[in-house]
Structures are given as structure tokens and as C-alpha cells.
Amino acid sequence: MMTPTLRAGMVGVGMIFDETYRPFFEQAHAEGGLYDRRFGLCRVELAGIASRTGARADAFRKASAGKVAEFASYAGADATAQLLKSNVDFVCVATPDNRHFEAAKAVLAAGKHLLIEKPSVLSLDELDELERLARERGVLAKVVYHKLLDPDHKKLRTLVVDNELQHVNNGYCTLLEPKSISGGQFAEWIVGRNPGTYVAVHYIKLIDFTFGGRLKSVSCTGQRGIVGPADGPTWDSTQLRMIYEYADGREAAFDIHTSWVTPDNFPGYVEQEVQFRFDNGVWNGHSRKRGIECTIEGSTPFKRKTTMNNHYNGTFVEPWGARSQRGYGIEVIERFARELAFVEHGGSASDRTSRLEQVRKLSYNDLAADRQTVAAVQAMEAILGRHVAGMPNCVVEIDHKAGGLVLLKPGSNEQEVLYSGRVNAAR
Numbered sequence: 001m002m003t004p005t006l007r008a009g010m011v012g013v014g015m016i017f018d019e020t021y022r023p024f025f026e027q028a029h030a031e032g033g034l035y036d037r038r039f040g041l042c043r044v045e046l047a048g049i050a051s052r053t054g055a056r057a058d059a060f061r062k063a064s065a066g067k068v069a070e071f072a073s074y075a076g077a078d079a080t081a082q083l084l085k086s087n088v089d090f091v092c093v094a095t096p097d098n099r100h101f102e103a104a105k106a107v108l109a110a111g112k113h114l115l116i117e118k119p120s121v122l123s124l125d126e127l128d129e130l131e132r133l134a135r136e137r138g139v140l141a142k143v144v145y146h147k148l149l150d151p152d153h154k155k156l157r158t159l160v161v162d163n164e165l166q167h168v169n170n171g172y173c174t175l176l177e178p179k180s181i182s183g184g185q186f187a188e189w190i191v192g193r194n195p196g197t198y199v200a201v202h203y204i205k206l207i208d209f210t211f212g213g214r215l216k217s218v219s220c221t222g223q224r225g226i227v228g229p230a231d232g233p234t235w236d237s238t239q240l241r242m243i244y245e246y247a248d249g250r251e252a253a254f255d256i257h258t259s260w261v262t263p264d265n266f267p268g269y270v271e272q273e274v275q276f277r278f279d280n281g282v283w284n285g286h287s288r289k290r291g292i293e294c295t296i297e298g299s300t301p302f303k304r305k306t307t308m309n310n311h312y313n314g315t316f317v318e319p320w321g322a323r324s325q326r327g328y329g330i331e332v333i334e335r336f337a338r339e340l341a342f343v344e345h346g347g348s349a350s351d352r353t354s355r356l357e358q359v360r361k362l363s364y365n366d367l368a369a370d371r372q373t374v375a376a377v378q379a380m381e382a383i384l385g386r387h388v389a390g391m392p393n394c395v396v397e398i399d400h401k402a403g404g405l406v407l408l409k410p411g412s413n414e415q416e417v418l419y420s421g422r423v424n425a426a427r
């Protein structure tokens, strides 16, 4: 019998491809696939890459010779369309944040399973469209939030699920990226963008997934003047506030501060900190305090990070001698591949629909469970957009009587409906 195979397509081959997708595909190739008693051995091979110029795909082909199977490279304006005409089973979309929707829609419309980088999309209308297509075509539509697989965040959620930490009251999260990120790698697409959508979204999802509740309102401000002009549309840093309400009527407020203009020699290369306060406890997490500080003359902090996150994605010599690259950033992609292998090869064809429904219920990665996160992102983008247009400090209310997302302007009775459907169907 032929070994079942999942053939993968990739749209966008930038930093995140190199950090997580590349090692996943190399490992799946080296190990001959994934094994699970429900689907047996299933090969997973990278079959095609769509990119704008083909240059990065070519560079990857050279660097990965022998490490992945032969793959096709499609370049130019219709690269994604060409990739979708080939016989791929699923496609990973890792283009810049504001270019996910178009590619994701084409993937689903072609009846291929979809794995999309965070933030899934920037508006609820787009999310509705993708969800509709996924249902219509009978395929999975999943999003990567790898911080949910961070062992520290899993422990936080375990203590919440087990009611050891009781009722979150408030909290803060910060994530600071170095200037080299906004000024280098991202320079091509950064105009008009903000670090909130790029990285606050990790914590929006963490809060939404870990504590549940109903998102009530979103406010946001930020600073400009380093990445672009002080009166321009590109943000250096943002401060987002979300208010949630829980089943017992009590509320919690969360502040998420992000930046991509932190000095490059700051010891916390990607500085991450969270604090959540509960009725009966406090959870503190700090990327540098949990981790490693390593100095090597002539190397740190530029060539090698001083504070490395060996849980996310690290290269290691294993105690048994093998070289490896592993961590939760790679695990999250493997998890998706296993879920997909279960849907397609985990039993009889007649039970495929029930397997598909079972995997769709996994709320950590399903697009159907991404509504409040997308609502927060859409609200933040709208508030920052009004700020640029001369009206700072707007607030967005969720499931307001006038609509699902309603922008309220300071000093004005005018209400602007950003999304007319309900964010939470139950209300």
C-alpha cells in the first residue's frame, strides 16, 4: 500500500518560514513522516512555494538540498494561483499581516486546507468569508498562535482550568522587538503598519483562550516618529487596553504594550513580560528571568542573542549526539499536520466529516474560535487609523446595540459601525 502523503504549499518565505516551517518540513522529511496509531505513517512534504520574486525560494532550494523533497517554485503576481493548481493538500500562508486574506481566500476557494500565521485576518468580514468558504469546501482553516504551546502559558492555563488561580481581575503584557526588525527585515511592508497587530495579538489570543469571557471594549494609543514621520501612518509602539466580562458579571482589564523600536543592544532581544492578578494569586512571567543570559565576547548581543528563548525554537546537540532544532514554534505546525493527517487518513472516508468536525472544535487554532481576537485587532487598527486622521482616543465597543463593533468618538455622539454582525453569536 502507498504511504499516505500530505503535500504542502507555502505562500511567503520570510523570517517565520525560516524559523519554524523550514525546520518542520526538514524534520518531517528526515523522519519519513509523522506516525500516529490513528493514521499510521503519513508523509508530509513541502511540494511548492509561492513567492513574489522566487529569490528566497531559490536560496532555500540551495540551502536545503537533500533536506526536503523536490519542490516547485512559483513567482510573480499569480504565484499563489499557480501553486493552487498543483496537487497540494494544504497551504501555509506566512505573508505580512495585511496580506493574509487574499491568499487565504484563494487557498480555501481551491478546496485546500489552510494554515495561516497570526493574526489570521484584520477584520470580521474577512473572517466570516474564510469561515464560510472552509465549511462550504469541507476543509480546515487554522491559525498559528504558538504562544499557546509555550510550557509556561500551558501551566498558567492549567492552573486556571483547575481553579487554583481564581478569577482574573486584570493584567499586563509587553513585547518589545528590536529596531533592527522594523528597520531591516520588515522595511518593505511596514508603512502604515503597527507593532500591536504584529505582536500584541499573541497576548490578545493568550488572554482570550486562557480566561474566556466576553470582550466588551477596546481602546488604544501609540507613538510615531522613529520608523516613520511623527504625523504619518506607521507606528513605533502601541498601548492597547481590552476589557472583558465574565459569566458572573465581573470584569477584568488587560493592557498590552508593544514596540518594534527598542535599541538593538537591549539585553532582552525580544523582551516579553506578563503579569496577571487573580482573586487569590498573581502570575508573573518574564522572558529574561525565566531564561538564560549568556555573554560571548565579540558575539552577543548582535550575532547571538544574550537572552535566548530555548523553548520557542532552538538548535541543539542532543545528549545522544544528534543535532536537532525544536521548540513550541515548530511543535505548533507539527500539531496542525497531525490534525490534518487524522482528518484525511485517520479512518474510513465515510467518517471523514465527523473527523473534520472533531478537529474544527479545537478552539486553540480554529478560525471559528478567532472571533474575539480578530475583533480586538480590527478595533485596534480602526482606532489607530482615526488617530492618524486627527481623532485620537476613540473606543470600540463589542456587541453594542448598534452593531458588533461600534467605534465611539470622543466628544461626539456619532457612532460608526465597523462590523454589523454579532461578534458572539450567543448574545
Ligand SMILES: NC(=O)c1ccc[n+]([C@@H]2O[C@H](COP(=O)([O-])OP(=O)(O)OC[C@H]3O[C@@H](n4cnc5c(N)ncnc54)[C@H](O)[C@@H]3O)[C@@H](O)[C@H]2O)c1
Pocket (backbone or CB within 6 Å): 011, 012, 013, 014, 015, 016, 017, 050, 051, 052, 056, 094, 095, 096, 097, 099, 117, 118, 119, 144, 145, 146, 185, 186, 198
Ligand atoms: N508566530 C510568530 O511568532 C510569528 C513571528 C514572526 C512573524 N509571524 C507572522 O508571519 C507572517 C510573516 O512574517 P515574517 O516575519 O515572516 O515577515 P517577512 O517580512 O520576513 O516575510 C514575509 C514574506 O512574505 C512575502 N510576501 C509579501 N507579500 C507577498 C504576497 N503578496 N504574496 C506572496 N508572498 C508575499 C515576502 O516576500 C516575504 O518572503 C506575518 O503575518 C507575521 O505576523 C509570526
